Amino acid sequence: MTEKDVLYFELLEAFQAGGCPLCRLGQHASDSYLDALIYEGVTDVRTRAELRDARGPCHRHAWRMAHKRGSVLGTAIIYRDVVNTLTRTLEESAPAAPSRLFGNRGGNLGKRLAATIPCPACRLEEAAEERTAKTLLKHLGQEEIGAAYVAAGGLCLPHFQLVLGHASESATRRLAGWQATALRKLRDELDELIRKHDHRFAREPITEAEGDSWQRTVAAVVGRDEAST
Numbered sequence: 001m002t003e004k005d006v007l008y009f010e011l012l013e014a015f016q017a018g019g020c021p022l023c024r025l026g027q028h029a030s031d032s033y034l035d036a037l038i039y040e041g042v043t044d045v046r047t048r049a050e051l052r053d054a055r056g057p058c059h060r061h062a063w064r065m066a067h068k069r070g071s072v073l074g075t076a077i078i079y080r081d082v083v084n085t086l087t088r089t090l091e092e093s094a095p096a097a098p099s100r101l102f103g104n105r106g107g108n109l110g111k112r113l114a115a116t117i118p119c120p121a122c123r124l125e126e127a128a129e130e131r132t133a134k135t136l137l138k139h140l141g142q143e144e145i146g147a148a149y150v151a152a153g154g155l156c157l158p159h160f161q162l163v164l165g166h167a168s169e170s171a172t173r174r175l176a177g178w179q180a181t182a183l184r185k186l187r188d189e190l191d192e193l194i195r196k197h198d199h200r201f202a203r204e205p206i207t208e209a210e211g212d213s214w215q216r217t218v219a220a221v222v223g224r225d226e227a228s229t
């Protein structure tokens, strides 16, 4: 299989799993990175240096890593490095240190404590999102992509906007049509869910699709819940 085929089927499978494929594949990329940190150990010198410079993963990815099963040793090693770096920076700024370190008062020290590179997990996530956006645009003409797009409930709003940023005029028109179809379906399901909450219609059973439409709608607007599988 060529790389193009791999990316295409990866996209199709992500659609078939339901919800925004950019969210799913982006989170898959950052999760693989965090899993590798935990399970393969933080032995690579470059990875260690990168994590030190980034002051560990960002808030979202740090906690995602810390909540993973078996994360104790990997997390401890990463943060031992980070804390050591912070401690050294503070020690260098102790009263005996040259006054140039205190130029701009606390601001200078504050900057020296801050991360100098972005979160590596975020970077991988963004790269996977970009890759998926381009794969989608490349295969818009394929019938099964259109069907899968609508059946999945479309893209989340932030990722729809990301894809539009790369789209031609005709691609934009096609995507807008698919996205509107997906959102109309969600809106209809929400209408039914709301209606059936009225005691006069409470005897009518809520379908499975209506039952989780409210959660799928939150995901459609802000992106996938990271706690979902």
Ligand SMILES: [Zn+2]
Pocket (backbone or CB within 6 Å): 020, 021, 022, 023, 024, 155, 156, 157, 158, 159, 223, 224
């Ligand atoms: Zn998304």
Ligand SMILES: [Zn+2]
Pocket (backbone or CB within 6 Å): 057, 058, 059, 060, 061, 119, 120, 121, 122, 123
């Ligand atoms: Zn991050």
